[in-house]
Amino acid sequence: MARSWLDYKTDAWVQWCPGCGNFGILNALHRALAELDIDPSNLVVVTGIGCSGRSCYYIKGNTIHVLHGRAIPTATGIKIANPELTVIAEGGDGDMLGIGVEHFVSIGRRNLDITVIVHDNAVYGLTKGQAGPTLPSWWQTKALPGPNLHDNLNPLLLALASGYTFIARGYAYHVKETKELIKKAIEHKGTSLVQILQPCPTYNNIMTKDWYEERIYYLDQEDPNWDPQVASIDDFKNKMGTILEKMLEWGDKIPLGVFYVNLAKDTFEQRLEKVIPTYREYPPAKRPVSANGKPLVDPWILFADKVVKP
Amino acid sequence: MHGVSNSNIDLKFLIGGPQGGGIESAGQIALKTFVLKGYQVIGTREYQSNIMGAHSYFTIRVKPERPGAINFPVDAATVLDAESVLTHFTDVKKDGFMVYDSSTIKTKIKTIAPMPKPLKERLIKFFEERGMEPTAESAVKVAEENGVKTIGLPMRDLIRKVASETSAPLSRVSKTLNTIGLATTLYLLGVEPNWIEKAIATHFAAKKKVVDMNILAARIAIEYVDEHYGGPCCFLPEGPHLGKETMLATGNEIVAMGKVVGGLTMQTYYPITPASDEALFLEGHRNFELAPWAEEVLRLKKLGAVVLQTEDELSAIMSALGAAVAGARTSTSTSGPGFALMNEAISLAIMAEIPVVITVWQRGGPSTGLPTREGQQDLLHTLFSGHGDNPKIVIASGDHIEAYYDAIKALNWAEKYQTPVIHLVDKYLASTITSLHREDIDPLKATVERGKFVENPGKDYLRYKITEDGISPRAPMGKVPLTWTGLEHTEDGMPTEDPIVRDQMIAKRRRKFETIAREIPDSEKVVLHGDPDAKITLVSWGSTKPIILEAMKLLEKEGIKVNFLQLRLFYPFPVKPVLDVLTNAELVIDIEQNDLAQAAFLIRGYTGFTIEHFVKKLTGRALWDTEVAHAVKRIVETGEKEVVVSGGA
Ligand SMILES: Cc1ncc(C[n+]2csc(CCOP(=O)(O)OP(=O)(O)O)c2C)c(N)n1
Ligand code: SF4
Numbered sequence A: 001m002a003r004s005w006l007d008y009k010t011d012a013w014v015q016w017c018p019g020c021g022n023f024g025i026l027n028a029l030h031r032a033l034a035e036l037d038i039d040p041s042n043l044v045v046v047t048g049i050g051c052s053g054r055s056c057y058y059i060k061g062n063t064i065h066v067l068h069g070r071a072i073p074t075a076t077g078i079k080i081a082n083p084e085l086t087v088i089a090e091g092g093d094g095d096m097l098g099i100g101v102e103h104f105v106s107i108g109r110r111n112l113d114i115t116v117i118v119h120d121n122a123v124y125g126l127t128k129g130q131a132g133p134t135l136p137s138w139w140q141t142k143a144l145p146g147p148n149l150h151d152n153l154n155p156l157l158l159a160l161a162s163g164y165t166f167i168a169r170g171y172a173y174h175v176k177e178t179k180e181l182i183k184k185a186i187e188h189k190g191t192s193l194v195q196i197l198q199p200c201p202t203y204n205n206i207m208t209k210d211w212y213e214e215r216i217y218y219l220d221q222e223d224p225n226w227d228p229q230v231a232s233i234d235d236f237k238n239k240m241g242t243i244l245e246k247m248l249e250w251g252d253k254i255p256l257g258v259f260y261v262n263l264a265k266d267t268f269e270q271r272l273e274k275v276i277p278t279y280r281e282y283p284p285a286k287r288p289v290s291a292n293g294k295p296l297v298d299p300w301i302l303f304a305d306k307v308v309k310p
Numbered sequence B: 001m002h003g004v005s006n007s008n009i010d011l012k013f014l015i016g017g018p019q020g021g022g023i024e025s026a027g028q029i030a031l032k033t034f035v036l037k038g039y040q041v042i043g044t045r046e047y048q049s050n051i052m053g054a055h056s057y058f059t060i061r062v063k064p065e066r067p068g069a070i071n072f073p074v075d076a077a078t079v080l081d082a083e084s085v086l087t088h089f090t091d092v093k094k095d096g097f098m099v100y101d102s103s104t105i106k107t108k109i110k111t112i113a114p115m116p117k118p119l120k121e122r123l124i125k126f127f128e129e130r131g132m133e134p135t136a137e138s139a140v141k142v143a144e145e146n147g148v149k150t151i152g153l154p155m156r157d158l159i160r161k162v163a164s165e166t167s168a169p170l171s172r173v174s175k176t177l178n179t180i181g182l183a184t185t186l187y188l189l190g191v192e193p194n195w196i197e198k199a200i201a202t203h204f205a206a207k208k209k210v211v212d213m214n215i216l217a218a219r220i221a222i223e224y225v226d227e228h229y230g231g232p233c234c235f236l237p238e239g240p241h242l243g244k245e246t247m248l249a250t251g252n253e254i255v256a257m258g259k260v261v262g263g264l265t266m267q268t269y270y271p272i273t274p275a276s277d278e279a280l281f282l283e284g285h286r287n288f289e290l291a292p293w294a295e296e297v298l299r300l301k302k303l304g305a306v307v308l309q310t311e312d313e314l315s316a317i318m319s320a321l322g323a324a325v326a327g328a329r330t331s332t333s334t335s336g337p338g339f340a341l342m343n344e345a346i347s348l349a350i351m352a353e354i355p356v357v358i359t360v361w362q363r364g365g366p367s368t369g370l371p372t373r374e375g376q377q378d379l380l381h382t383l384f385s386g387h388g389d390n391p392k393i394v395i396a397s398g399d400h401i402e403a404y405y406d407a408i409k410a411l412n413w414a415e416k417y418q419t420p421v422i423h424l425v426d427k428y429l430a431s432t433i434t435s436l437h438r439e440d441i442d443p444l445k446a447t448v449e450r451g452k453f454v455e456n457p458g459k460d461y462l463r464y465k466i467t468e469d470g471i472s473p474r475a476p477m478g479k480v481p482l483t484w485t486g487l488e489h490t491e492d493g494m495p496t497e498d499p500i501v502r503d504q505m506i507a508k509r510r511r512k513f514e515t516i517a518r519e520i521p522d523s524e525k526v527v528l529h530g531d532p533d534a535k536i537t538l539v540s541w542g543s544t545k546p547i548i549l550e551a552m553k554l555l556e557k558e559g560i561k562v563n564f565l566q567l568r569l570f571y572p573f574p575v576k577p578v579l580d581v582l583t584n585a586e587l588v589i590d591i592e593q594n595d596l597a598q599a600a601f602l603i604r605g606y607t608g609f610t611i612e613h614f615v616k617k618l619t620g621r622a623l624w625d626t627e628v629a630h631a632v633k634r635i636v637e638t639g640e641k642e643v644v645v646s647g648g649a
């Protein structure tokens, strides 16, 4: 029997402010997991610190709530240790693109098969509304004592430059569409990003529900032939101009959907398998470490390069 | 001289030269020569934070049984470039010898670009005061005045001679420079040419052309020495371990070996001196064949471990923690600066009860400090790392053998007690090579334990189940839904700020450390070496151990009887055993390579006992047994509070 989204819910009280965009994201994720019929025992959700970081308590699975900015490296260790797990790393814009941006970049270089979900409310919600890395300069959201002096970064372009092989953007209140994006991201083999525009009614009084809904549109609705897949050099030449243009579009119009998919790159798991032939069958988490408590190796044989034989 | 007793053999020599110039390789050949001949050795490398050109040197000591320390002056120095001559001309003892290159001897101090300015100034003043030219030649003269025999090799001619007898290009042949110098030294120390040739063949192994060229170079060197200086008076007898398989490994390598033997399945790291060689060695051996006894049990031939280079130390520790919650047996490895970045994660690992071993290879601080030099300055840093109440196991290894077994034990403890274990080691250990026999690192002496690791948790599994011993069963991810967290939590891992649960959880984690304190025997926490009734007690920790043990022998000869309290486990701390020894002594002397006397500070905090006398070395150079002995003697005789030693170029 296929699972229902209720199978992924926990009984914890969801402690976000009324109307918070995180509810939509959580809902979309629950439904995506159910439609993919992922066994909660095989599901891993790693979250950083922030309002969004609480998500791990609301999802039934193997969950871990770590440090601010460090969901991605934790997820990296988990996925490498057991590549059979479905691994999702979630965090806020501050978490993923501020304090943890080095990991956001580096995961792309590995193309490890994990899904990165950024709850992007352009503010630091949990610390009461300071400017986040995606808040444009000179904007002044309500908790700021003065205008924001930093330019906003573009998560999609950063992901592209870093080597992510699946890049999408959704909108928190569009549960159905966001669910589809998350499903595709999870199904994609390689590092995928889903940036989810997330209204924060409590602190972001500029990028509100209305503000977003006046601007957002879906790439595949505007252009029914929209095909983000880049599989060859020719695709690259023909499509990258448009893809970049769409990734850069931000203002009166904000595109949503899948921007970029690259199936040509090998995943980190495949790379590991090339250098460690036993990796697939016996990855670090599923490997014997002893033979009835005795070591597996004889250092005098394994480290023969260090032995001087008479 | 065959048949003569080998028991008094104690040889010390150094090989100096520019970094990247093959000093390391020459040192290895020298060590192999003596190991083949049946001796035990240590060799330690002093080098600068530089890739090529700066001066570095390798010091070797040879004895029938494993030497515990190096010291100066040495019996011989191979110093083929002007900077080496000028750095080491006072390092050779009277009647010792110095092998140098006579073709570069006119070099002026001023023109030696890599030489550090303060040394240049000291040398220029030194020669000025003696009315001598500031050149390498003057250094050779001073050495001669001091009774050192100087052996000038016309390197350019000798290399041309090697070239004329091979078809290799001159650029390749000139790489035999160190072999020429080394062969000269070994020969004059009394090693027969056949042992030198055997060591060269062993060292370059499969590279036949390289072997042949280096053997030729050694022969040409020996011929020249015979002709111009006469050979050695007599040859060394064979050592007691002739014919024994011997491992030559650095501290970095021995820890890596311990980890593999100890069942490590994943190591993460971000490059830093002096730690990264450990991870690189691991990576070089990540695929392995199972030993016969393991193959028989598991019916498996091959396995592998993952070594992951991460983007920084935050990622190194976090991905190690991630792998651990997934069920891997993990460690990471770093030095002080990298460990500083791991701080927050240590705290997470304590709260979330995640097993991980962090091997900390200390170097000279603060800050970037002396990045390639010895330091024992991170005891307090590691012990008190992590915000909040922050108990974790901290163990310091005294030598290669301890480091090997500690690496295994640390992995066991981490998994058994689900806590970070900090394995404290240092640069001296990292870059010191020592000879080890099968009984020293016997794989079957080690056991691999995982504690309450449950492969098949039931449906009602609770990650943070409150138990009597404070340890909750640990299930890997991928079995049943479960939650790990850095927030205070209920037994099922859900966050809570409830005051009653908070107290219960704190008590549970405290009980865990009481279990640890109880289960780890005192003998693994602290070791008293020497006569328990001695009236003088030396206190130290880490890689000073074998050095102090050697110093004790020197002191004994001077009629000073001491014992030595070696601290091993800093948390949980063995308060009673330490206090018992200290209160029994009339004089306690603390020996450390940090300025704060960090261990003494801890002893005072833990036991209330105040140590009043200190020996310190802070230059980042290897500590000598002779320095320790002199310093202790001085304190015993004068009652001085502190003696700071500083030997070594
Ligand atoms: C190392 C560290 N620094 C600072 C904090 C405080 N802190 C908690 S949440 C947060 C920002 C959260 O913003 P974001 O990641 O965008 O998540 P949101 O709350 O908006 O979902 C900060 C700075 C922390 N927990 N850890
Ligand atoms: S502060 Fe903003 S992001 Fe946080 S819960 Fe409230 S509405 Fe959501």
Ligand SMILES: [Mg+2]
Residues within 6 Å of the ligand: A050, A092, A093, A094, A119, A120, A121, A122, A123, A124, A125, A132
């Ligand atoms: Mg945010």
